[in-house]
Amino acid sequence: MFKLCILTLFIAHSLGAQISEALEHNTQLTNYAELTRIVKDLDSDSRFTVTEAGKSGEGRSLWLIRISDPMRTAKWRVFFYAQQHGNEPAGKEALIYLAKAIQENPKLLGRGIELWLMPMVNPDGAERDQRRNAVDADLNRDHMILEQPETQALHKTFRAILPHLAIDCHEFARDSDDYMEKGWIEWTEIMMDFANYPLLDDALVIEGAGLVNRVGKAMLKQGVHFQRYFVGGVPPDGEQRYSAPDMDGGLNGAAIYGGLSFIIEGGVYRKDNEDNHDLPKRVNNYTRLLLEVLKDKKIRRQTLALLNRQTKPELPIWIPNNYFWAKSSEATLNIPVIDSQTQNVMQIPAPNFMPDLVIKKSVSRPQAYLIQPEHAAVFSELLQQHAIPFDVIQQPATYQIQYCLLDTVEMEFDDLYHRYGGRVISSMQAVESHRVEAGSLFVPVDMKNGLRAMAILEPTQMFGLYQYPTYFKLVASDRRLPVVRLIK
Ligand SMILES: [Zn+2]
Structure with a gap:
């Protein structure tokens, strides 16, 4: 046991030194052609399998690298993906570094x-x-509508791997104009957060x-x-x-498949507009953080126990559809900054x-969603991209249903509160008995796919489909939304 600890310590220490040394003089970015050469080289190693997840x-x-453990008895599937945003390269460099380091030292x-790696989602x-x-198109705003080939391939990959743990790798500027105007540089060198969509299983969120x-x-x-x-404006006035x-x-797009999901945001300090003078440090921080995640045995043990539990959690009976960040305690917080x-x-x-997510409003879970025949083509494409099963109604039938009306979509970024645009405000009409026409789509909200059906289709959802032009276009002149809630 003692020997083992020494060995682990030694590996951890030498790796830290190794990373710093390897990266010290290497400020070059790996472009697509070089990445292609690197993955072909990795593929010739028997522990690595490289496939094309899409184009x-x-x-x-879109290269996907699979690394098996030496014993090939893996029970814990981990998926790191990077560079959905093409100008945020450190995550990609860290994934390449990690793959090469594992090749040298299994x-x-x-x-x-x-371990599965997709270093360049947006080549x-x-x-x-x-x-x-x-x-x-901003790929990291496309996970609900899946209109882009890159995000379509990414979701196929989520479903093929079903990772227990996934991490989306991004970067942010530590020297944004807002901070620099105050004479400050953001202190944070690297940040991480967990999936927080309100329909996710609480135990996994914890x-x-x-x-x-x-x-x-x-x-x-x-x-x-x-x-x-965290995101938002500059303290003390900003939120x-x-x-x-x-x-x-x-x-949250990855989390809805049932595993753990995280985002990492590495900090970039551009200094005189020299974008990548600090690249080695950024890649170094990234690699260390990813290794900490891989090393954490507690998350493996507890998550596998949760996912294998005898009694599976039921589908939530409520769908939170209006929620916001708020402050529920008087504790004061200081944000460190660096004087430039x-x-x-x-x-x-x-x-x-605002550290607390507050649910302000919910609606009951419907039995199914119906889509009117004139919108069947657009929605069957959407449902197929998400692999959510549906039926086409052959015989007209009478159901208890609820129409929803679109009140407004707040398109603009709100400068005062620093909120993103795209908030959908809608209202639900009374339940009525209605004859549903043949050709309508019927999407059941069942145990297997119900969570994903609700996440994508719920018409009263605050950041739902109608913030996107493709679906906004489908709203009728009487403001009726194309998705109808089936109650009975
Ligand atoms: Zn990003």
Whole structure:
């Protein structure tokens, strides 16, 4: 036992040194052609399997790397994916580094882990050094509508692997204009958060919170400025809150398949517009954090116990459809920042930090959703992309149903409250007896797919389908939404 601990310590220590050394002089970004060469090389190693998970809009391969544990008895499936945003490269570099490091030292991948990596989800954006893909779509806002080939391939991969734990890798600017105007640089070097969509299983959400807490402490111990991921304005006046509890990003888009899901946001300090002078440090931080996640045995043990539990959780009877971040305690919080002149760390009080997700309104779970025949084509495509099963009604039948009306969609970003646009405000009509026409789609809300059906289709959802042009177009002139709630 004692010997084992020494060995683990030695590996951990030498790896830290190894990472720093390997990255110290390497500030070069890996482009698509180089990544393709690297994955072909990895594929020739028997423990690595490289496949094409799909193609980007411009036909580039979306490479997926599978690394088996040496004993090939893996029970814990982990999936790291990076660069949905093409101009956020550190996660990709860390995944490539991790794959090569495991090739050199197989023991780095603990026993019982099967690791899957997709380093470059958006190669077209990466080649242009831009956030969006080739047709100017933000892939990390496409997880509900799945209109882009890259996110379609990513979701096929989620369903093929069904990872117990997935991480979406991003970056943010530590020297945003808002902070620099105050003479500050953001203190945080790396952040992480867990999936928080209100329909997710509470027990799994609590496990996610536990992991973020543990790996965060480990990073702070290594001297890396870590915080739980939050967004929003500059303290003390701005409002800050944790990541968006919506379905349209990878964080919650992956979680709805039933495993744990996380986001990492690495911090970029551009300094004189030299984008990548700090790349080695960013990749270093990223790699260390990913290794902390892989090392955490508690999350494996507890999550597997939850997923294998005898009594499965029932479908929620309520669908939260109006929720917001708020403050439910009087505890004050200071946000550390770095003075850009002196490099000193200062603590700024943050009276508008909103740490608690409050559910303001819910609707009852319907038995099924119906889609009117004139919208069947668009919705059958959507349901197929999500692999949510549905039937086409052959004979007209009478059901108790509820129509929903669209009141408004708040399209603009709200500067005052720093809230994203796209909030859908809708109202539910009374239950009525209605003859449903042949050709309507019938989507059951059952144990197997019900959670995903509710997450995608619920017409009263606050950040639902109608924030997107494809679905906004389908709203009738009398404001009726195309998805109808079937009560009985
Ligand atoms: Zn991003």
